[in-house]
Amino acid sequence: MKGLQFYGDSQENHPDCLEDFSDGDFLIREILQSFENFDRTLGITVQEFFSSEDEQ
Secondary structure, eight states, X not given: OHHHHHHHHHHHHXXXXXXXXXXXXXXXXXXXXXXXXXXXXXXXXHHHHHXXXXXX
């Protein structure tokens, strides 16, 4: 479910997925932003997992 939310969030931020990646700097920024978004989503998921374990 989280993966679907992450995918949906990325599409909302970039409705036009056919970007021109001929500019190397633009491509690097897009890749770094994708990693940041993934890292943030993963961190939230891990926190939720461990907090639910603590409650049990």
